[in-house]
Amino acid sequence: MMIGELSRRTGVPTRLLRYYEEQDLLHPDRAVNGYRDYGETDVRDVQQIRGLLDSGLTTEMIRAILPYLSGPDEIHLPPQCLTPQTAALLRGEIDRIQARIDCLARNRDRLRAYLTVVQPVVQPVVQTKGEDL
Amino acid sequence: MMIGELSRRTGVPTRLLRYYEEQDLLHPDRAVNGYRDYGETDVRDVQQIRGLLDSGLTTEMIRAILPYLSGPDEIHLPPQCLTPQTAALLRGEIDRIQARIDCLARNRDRLRAYLTVVQPVVQPVVQTKGEDL
DNA sequence: CCTTGCCTTCACACTGATGTGAGGGTTTCA
DNA sequence: TGAAACCCTCACATCAGTGTGAAGGCAAGG
CATH class of the missing domain: 1.20.5 (Single alpha-helices involved in coiled-coils or other helix-helix interfaces)
Structure with a gap:
């Protein structure tokens, strides 16, 4: 989905979605025309980011832990990654x-x-x- | 006590103590020479302020409620002040x-x-x- | 007297998270 | 073809909370 849809679905202004990307929290693909292309999981990620930011964590901390928060139940990283x-x-x-x-x-x-x-x-x-x- | 002592006792830089005064959170007396003169209760107040700021309250909010928080245990203000x-x-x-x-x-x-x-x-x-x- | 260490105000600067707008490309639809 | 509604980057602005330094007054001690 494009940035506008993600913004609508999360209630987070596009400005912030771009900022989170700049902060290395989101990594949308790019379409041929250069438009950001977000996946479904990004909806959850964005909400996660918002909650954590609002709770006083810095983008740096969130960047550190976000990968391990992504899956709701399923852990997809193989143990040796840790x-x-x-x-x-x-x-x-x-x-x-x-x-x-x-x-x-x-x-x-x-x-x-x-x-x-x-x-x-x-x-x-x-x-x-x-x-x- | 002077600002330096308060700073030492609270671990809060003098700059911030002055800032909190500017924000109307602290109201030290002034000695004849213009030096700020803090009381014992200010130690607790400063810690209070730090905690609330850290909890995400703005100086504005703190300003609104701090007068009621000043007493450690004893609330001296009549309830209708709130x-x-x-x-x-x-x-x-x-x-x-x-x-x-x-x-x-x-x-x-x-x-x-x-x-x-x-x-x-x-x-x-x-x-x-x-x-x- | 002079240094040292307090204190004063003023003021500019930075950070992180955000708002806002300019200037410009793309897609769609009439 | 042109307008509308997307998207892009860049960049300056704001806000709270801080850091930092300049320029100077006051107090105590050698």
């Missing part, structure tokens, strides 16, 4: 993701705690006539 | 953080699954004399 170095790299990325999760969870908890302290109970509705906000 | 809008905003942010956590956890699990499939068992320890990692 060199010790790659395995170590993956473990490192997992750790970093975990650290990020911890950080986010911590701050989520802080915000939640605050919210419950300050608003212990959701006010049913206004019972006085004044609007004091 | 407008319903701000509360909603806060809940929205919490939800978004949660979504990020979910996304990251999902992908972390995938990477782990990939590793365990491809490397079903962690080699106990080196039993041969080579160090190959």
